[in-house]
Amino acid sequence: MKKLKIGIVGCGAIGCSLAKVVARDLKSEAALCALYDIDESKALRLSELTVKNISCGFDTLISRSDLVIEAASAKCSWMVARKALEKGRDVMIMSVGGVLDHAKELSRLASKQKARVYIPSGAISGVDALKASGVGKISKVMITTRKHPLSFQGVEYLKNKGVRPEKIRQDTVLFSGPAKDAVKYFPQNINVAAVLSLAGIGSSKTQVRIIASPLVKRNIHEIEIVSDAGRVFTRTENVLHPDNPKTSYLAVLSAIATLKAIVRPVSIGT
Ligand SMILES: NC(=O)c1ccc[n+]([C@@H]2O[C@H](COP(=O)([O-])OP(=O)(O)OC[C@H]3O[C@@H](n4cnc5c(N)ncnc54)[C@H](O)[C@@H]3O)[C@@H](O)[C@H]2O)c1
Numbered sequence: 091m092k093k094l095k096i097g098i099v100g101c102g103a104i105g106c107s108l109a110k111v112v113a114r115d116l117k118s119e120a121a122l123c124a125l126y127d128i129d130e131s132k133a134l135r136l137s138e139l140t141v142k143n144i145s146c147g148f149d150t151l152i153s154r155s156d157l158v159i160e161a162a163s164a165k166c167s168w169m170v171a172r173k174a175l176e177k178g179r180d181v182m183i184m185s186v187g188g189v190l191d192h193a194k195e196l197s198r199l200a201s202k203q204k205a206r207v208y209i210p211s212g213a214i215s216g217v218d219a220l221k222a223s224g225v226g227k228i229s230k231v232m233i234t235t236r237k238h239p240l241s242f243q244g245v246e247y248l249k250n251k252g253v254r255p256e257k258i259r260q261d262t263v264l265f266s267g268p269a270k271d272a273v274k275y276f277p278q279n280i281n282v283a284a285v286l287s288l289a290g291i292g293s294s295k296t297q298v299r300i301i302a303s304p305l306v307k308r309n310i311h312e313i314e315i316v317s318d319a320g321r322v323f324t325r326t327e328n329v330l331h332p333d334n335p336k337t338s339y340l341a342v343l344s345a346i347a348t349l350k351a352i353v354r355p356v357s358i359g360t
Contacts (some may be wrong), residue, residue: 091119093118093119093120093121094119094120094121094156094157094352094353095120095121095123095124095154095155095156095157096112096120096121096122096123096124096155096156096157096159096349097123097124097125097126097151097152097154097155097157097158097159098122098124098125098126098158098159098161099126099127099148099151099158099159099160099161099162099166099170100126100127100160100161100162100163100184101125101126101127101129101132101133101135101136101161102127102132102161102162102333102334103331103333103334103337103342104161104184104331104334104337104341104342104345105125105127105136105159105161105162106136106139106333107342107345107346108159108161108342108345108346108349109122109125109136109139109140110139110140111346111349112140112349113140113141116349116350116353119353119354120349120353121141122140122141122144123141123144123154123155124144124146124150124151124154124155125137125140125144125145125146125151126145126146126147126148126151127162128162130145133145133146148173152173152174152177152179153177155174155179156179156180157179157180157181157182157352158170158174158179158180158181158182159181159182159184159345159349160181160182160183160184160185161184161185161345162184162185163185163188164185164186164187164188164277164280164281165188166185166188167183167184167185167186167187167188167189168188168189168192168196170183171183171189171192171196171207172192172195172199174205175196175199175200175203175205175207176199176203177203178203178204178205179205180205180206180207180208180352181205181206181207181208182207182208182209182210182345182348182349182352183207183208183209184210184212184281184341184345185281186209186212186280186281186284186285186288187273187277187280187281187283187284189284190270190273190280190284190287190288190293193288208348208352209285209288209289210285210341210344210345210347210348211285211289211344212281212282212285212338212340212341212344212345213281213282213309213311213326213328213337213338213340213341213344214233214282214285214286214311214313214324214326215311215313215324215325215326216313216315216322216324217285217286217289217360218359218360219315219322219324219360220286220289220290220313220315220322221289221290221360222319222360223290223315223317223318223319223322224289224290224291224317226317226318226319227317227318228290228291228315228316228317228318229316229317230297230314230315230316231286231290231291231295231296231297231313231314231315232296232297232298232299232313232314233269233282233283233286233296233297233298233299233311233312233313234298234299234300234301234311234312234313234314235279235282235298235299235300235301235309235310235311235312236261236301236302236303236306236309236310236311236312237300237301237302237303237306237309237310238302238303238304238306238307239255239256239258239262239302239303239304240255240256241255241278241302241309242255242264242276242302243255243256245275245276245277245278246275247265247275247276248264255302258302258304259304260304261301261302261303261304261305262301262302262303263299263300263301264276264300264301264302265298265299265300266297266298266299266300267297267298268293268294268295268296268297268298269283269284269286269287269293269294269296269297269298270287270293270294271298272298272300273293276300278336279298279300281341282311283296283298286313290315308327308328308329308330309327309328309330309338310325310326310327310328311324311325311326311328312324312325312326313325326340328340328341
């Protein structure tokens with residue numbers, strides 16, 4: 091069987107983990123063929139650790155790859171997806187917040203080019219049930235995120251409201267509203283709200299609550315889905331990635347699981 095040629099844009103916590111898995115565990119099904127990072131030293135270092143001499147420019151990465159994995163930044167994820175799809179490449183997107191406003195174009199372009207777009211569930215559980223519920227009628231999707239107050243340091247929206255995270259001593263609701271506003275005001279919460287919106291009822295109807303909680307040590311996401319099929323409630327307590335404390339370890343594992351589902355013949359789950 092022909093091996094799937096994989097190129098990775100962004101060689102940080104997620105990109106490094108994915109590259110190592112492709113090079114080590116998926117050798118018989120896939121080949122790591124290109125690495126690109128805006129900081130070239132990171133791509134060079136990762137190439138040394140995985141497959142030699144595959145650090146390259148962005149355009150070369152697209153031309154070499156069957157599947158382009160974006161693991162860089164919400165600022166560039168739409169551009170990466172668009173350029174990959176225009177060349178007929180499949181694409182996996184990690185910085186999901188960056189494509190939220192381009193969902194229709196993403197789908198139109200992929201279908202025109204007969205290419206596929208993969209968006210892993212990331213740091214949340216319940217996306218399988220959300221997709222299945224959406225085949226019927228969904229009346230409510232709500233995510234409540236709890237993080238330690240210090241996770242919110244530097245958030246412009248809070249500064250403008252005069253909220254000082256380091257002074258928070260008890261559970262405090264920092265935001266309650268639609269996902270489309272949550273992703274604007276809380277960029278570090280952008281991916282979970284974006285995945286949930288895209289998989290379910292969109293960013294205007296998906297509700298988000300963000301709570302600063304001094305007692306929590308992990309990032310906790312609770313999701314409630316109410317539909318014709320009943321009520322689903324999930325709670326995910328995320329361990330943080332050792333190389334990037336802004337990234338949940340589960341998000342990396344979710345990307346690896348998505349990759350395995352692409353290259354392996356049996357697919358389990360919704
Ligand atoms: N879907 C999810 O659930 C989920 C969860 C965690 C993180 N993420 C997102 O995935 C992305 C990667 O996360 P990470 O933890 O690996 O981050 P990271 O900061 O560890 O690594 C990002 C890498 O991308 C590089 N980069 C930045 N802009 C670039 C550009 N324009 N072109 C090429 N390279 C660029 C950086 O130099 C860095 O090496 C982030 O956008 C993050 O928000 C998604």
